[in-house]
Amino acid sequence: MQVGNPDLPVNTYEWDRDSQTLLIYSTMPESKWAPLLKEHLPEQAVKIIPAVHSKTDIDAALRAMGEDGGVLANGGRIVTAVPAKDGSTIAVGVEPAVGARMDTNAIAKELDVGIPVTVDVAADVQPATRNIGYYVNFFSGAYMQSATTGPNGRSCSTGFRIGRFSDNAAGMLSAEHCGRDYIGKTWYYSSTSNSSSNIGNFQGMMSVSSVAATDTGLWTGGNVAVMYPAVFTGNHTDGGTLEQIRGANIAVVGNHVCYSGSRSGNACSNEVTATGTLVCYSITQCYYGTTWTSQTSSIEAAGNGDSGGPVYRRVDGKVYASGIISGIVGGSQTCTGDPGSSTRSCSPVALYAPVDVALGSSTGWGLAYVP
Known part of the structure; x- marks a missing residue:
């Protein structure tokens, strides 16, 4: 098992310094991870954390947000989009249009990418x-x-x-x-x-x-x-x-x-x-x-x-x-x-x-x- 292997369904790797444990956020069931970890990381403490949405789905959602430079219907634009480690949500930072009020609910509704989003000023x-x-x-x-x-x-x-x-x-x-x-x-x-x-x-x-x-x-x-x-x-x-x-x-x-x-x-x-x-x-x-x-x-x-x-x-x-x-x-x-x-x-x-x-x-x- 190669850490960083694009063929593995991993959303995020995280190192828990306190417990010296590698956390792997993944949509692949823990039962399928078990033989890989036993073979390749037998001495390392590893915890598999279920991901809500896959890395593939997250990437597709980000690409959709970035189309046309992230410009929104009200003239504002997306500046940042940061997925949660488990793929459950995407935190979107928006630069409002000049002189316009930023309606976060309307923007969230506009960003219908199949994954829940939260919106705030970038x-x-x-x-x-x-x-x-x-x-x-x-x-x-x-x-x-x-x-x-x-x-x-x-x-x-x-x-x-x-x-x-x-x-x-x-x-x-x-x-x-x-x-x-x-x-x-x-x-x-x-x-x-x-x-x-x-x-x-x-x-x-x-x-x-x-x-x-x-x-x-x-x-x-x-x-x-x-x-x-x-x-x-x-x-x-x-x-x-x-x-x-x-x-x-x-x-x-x-x-x-x-x-x-x-x-x-x-x-x-x-x-x-x-x-x-x-x-x-x-x-x-x-x-x-x-x-x-x-x-x-x-x-x-x-x-x-x-x-x-x-x-x-x-x-x-x-x-x-x-x-x-x-x-x-x-x-x-x-x-x-x-x-x-x-x-x-x-x-x-x-x-x-x-x-x-x-x-x-x-x-x-x-x-x-x-x-």
């Missing part, structure tokens, strides 16, 4: 530098910028080195929303735009689903082949503290992950609170499969400019890739790392796209790591 969500000079190798969590500078330019953070199964071609996985307006355009590692810092061209979204958009994108070409599977784990000005990536893991509610954005630096103790959610940053930017986290010490985990950077989990002292920094919920000008400003907000509640929504046999790309 918190603001927005897409989220280690500005270091050129090294022989590139790494995860560094500043990168589009070739276009000025008000139409964009800066984000480098993601994970990946490889294509068929020919071992090199690529980088980062945030789709960073490059979506720059298809085919060159991006640079650090703010020095020259041939040696060319990290490749944005190729577009990369998702394991043919029907669901995810905030994961592919960069190829340039010098991406010299990107090494290691992540910056120091503060936002530390260009020397690095740790090798030793593999990947899936999002489990209750586990803690670290963010390593180029502008905020390393921030750990971010507890996973929800998985498989829908987030719409705008009418044209709705992403599925998003994971929510909350900083346990209430410090700012990520902010603008950190998008695309690595999210990782430390297991037995080793670093494992978890996802790509996508955005933040709420936000203020109180930031770790680079200070906040009119164009930089930060938040202790951050969002990421798990690596498993982009990598695997269906896309033909896998994570580069050090065994």
Whole structure:
């Protein structure tokens, strides 16, 4: 049994730290789980919690909500949709139309997706530098910028080195929303735009689903082949503290992950609170499969400019890739790392796209790591 296997009917994995028990929310009867758990997890305490609606039904409901950018009949729009761990309900956050009263009952009735929904006013969500000079190798969590500078330019953070199964071609996985307006355009590692810092061209979204958009994108070409599977784990000005990536893991509610954005630096103790959610940053930017986290010490985990950077989990002292920094919920000008400003907000509640929504046999790309 492979945890994270898409063939298993699992809504959510949750780690109960107090009892050291793995909770599995699933529509499959416990009797069918028993032989799998006995064979593959004989020493691990596991509790199967019946799910009300299947992951397949939940995903279909989220896709229906995200159609047409989540725009509602009264002019408001869906910003977030977070399913309960057992699939019993979906909590929908709505941005009301300007000057309109928000009738939550009417919206709930409009969202007739076969699963009960609760409606409330959405918190603001927005897409989220280690500005270091050129090294022989590139790494995860560094500043990168589009070739276009000025008000139409964009800066984000480098993601994970990946490889294509068929020919071992090199690529980088980062945030789709960073490059979506720059298809085919060159991006640079650090703010020095020259041939040696060319990290490749944005190729577009990369998702394991043919029907669901995810905030994961592919960069190829340039010098991406010299990107090494290691992540910056120091503060936002530390260009020397690095740790090798030793593999990947899936999002489990209750586990803690670290963010390593180029502008905020390393921030750990971010507890996973929800998985498989829908987030719409705008009418044209709705992403599925998003994971929510909350900083346990209430410090700012990520902010603008950190998008695309690595999210990782430390297991037995080793670093494992978890996802790509996508955005933040709420936000203020109180930031770790680079200070906040009119164009930089930060938040202790951050969002990421798990690596498993982009990598695997269906896309033909896998994570580069050090065994």
